Amino acid sequence: MQDGKIKYLSNVLHVPNITKNLVSVGQMIEQGLQVRFNPDGCYVEDFKDKCRLVVKGKRVGRMFTLDVSMPKVEAAMFTQGAGVVADMDIWHKRIGHVNEQRLKFMQSLEIVIGLPKFKVDGMHKICEACQFGKQTKNVFSHDKNVSKRALDVVHSDVWGPTKTASMGGCHYYVSFIDDHTRRVWVYFMKEKSEVFTHFQNFRMLAEKQTGL
Numbered sequence: 001m002q003d004g005k006i007k008y009l010s011n012v013l014h015v016p017n018i019t020k021n022l023v024s025v026g027q028m029i030e031q032g033l034q035v036r037f038n039p040d041g042c043y044v045e046d047f048k049d050k051c052r053l054v055v056k057g058k059r060v061g062r063m064f065t066l067d068v069s070m071p072k073v074e075a076a077m078f079t080q081g082a083g084v085v086a087d088m089d090i091w092h093k094r095i096g097h098v099n100e101q102r103l104k105f106m107q108s109l110e111i112v113i114g115l116p117k118f119k120v121d122g123m124h125k126i127c128e129a130c131q132f133g134k135q136t137k138n139v140f141s142h143d144k145n146v147s148k149r150a151l152d153v154v155h156s157d158v159w160g161p162t163k164t165a166s167m168g169g170c171h172y173y174v175s176f177i178d179d180h181t182r183r184v185w186v187y188f189m190k191e192k193s194e195v196f197t198h199f200q201n202f203r204m205l206a207e208k209q210t211g212l
Contacts (some may be wrong), residue, residue, distance in 0.1 A: 005099065011061075023066060064147050088118045089125060097130050146179060151212045153179035158195055 001007060001089050018132040022082050025035050032048040042064040045051040057066040088103060095103070095112065147153040160172030174195050185206070187198040 020065075040122065042066070062142060063137075089117070089127075091115070092127060093129075097133070148211050149212065150178055150180045150183075151206060155179060156199075158192065160189075160192065174198050176206075178206075 018135060028035055028044060032046065033054065034045045034051060035048045036043045036045070039059065041056060041058045043056045044066070046052045046054050057064045057067055088100060091103060092098065092100070095106070098106075104117065107115050108116065155174065155177040158172060158174045162171050164189060165171055168188060168190075170190050172189040172192050172194075173186055174189060175186045176199075185202050187194075187202070189195070189198065
C-alpha cells in the first residue's frame with residue numbers, strides 16, 4: 001500500500017500483462033442495458049428498446065469477451081450515461097490529456113460519441129503529468145572540446161530512486177556515456193550501492209570491445 005503496509009489478497013485472478021479492456025457490467029446496467037450470462041456466452045440487450053440485442057460475446061474459460069466494434073457499444077463502455085454531469089479531470093486524461101478549451105469544443109460540436117456534460121467550473125486540479133510532459137527545455141550548448149578517441153572521457157550519472165519499482169524490482173539506474181562515440185551503457189539497480197560493481201562490469205566490457 002502507499003503507506004508502506006503490506007496487505008494480502010487470496011483467491012483472485014492476477015493478470016499483470018493484460019492487453020484487453022475490462023467492461024463494467026454495473027455501468028451498462030445503469031445506462032438501461034441488460035446483461036445476461038450463460039454457459040454459451042453473454043448477451044447485452046437494450047432494456048429501453050424491447051430488449052433489443054446490442055452485442056453478444058463468447059465464453060473463454062471463466063471470462064467473457066465482447067465484440068465492441070459498434071459505436072453504440074463503445075459509448076456504453078466508457079460514458080456515465082446520458083444527462084450525467086461528469087468531472088472534466090477524468091475525461092482530460094481519457095482523451096490524451098487535451099486542455100479544457102479543447103474538451104468543451106469537442107462537446108459543443110459533438111465530435112466524440114458519448115461525451116458527457118461537464119461541470120461548469122471545469123477542471124478542479126492541475127494535471128501533474130501535463131506539467132512535466134508539456135514544459136519546454138532550453139537548448140544545451142555543444143561542447144567544442146570533444147575527446148579524440150573512445151574511452152578517453154566517460155560521463156556517468158546515477159538516477160533514482162523511483163516511486164514505482166520496475167518489473168525487475170529496480171529503483172535506480174547508472175549510465176555511462178563515451179564522450180567520443182556518444183555510445184550509452186545503462187545498468188539497472190535495486191540498490192544505489194551497486195554502482196561500483198556495474199562500473200567494473202562496464203569497464204571490462206568496454207575495454208574488451210575497443211581494445212583501449
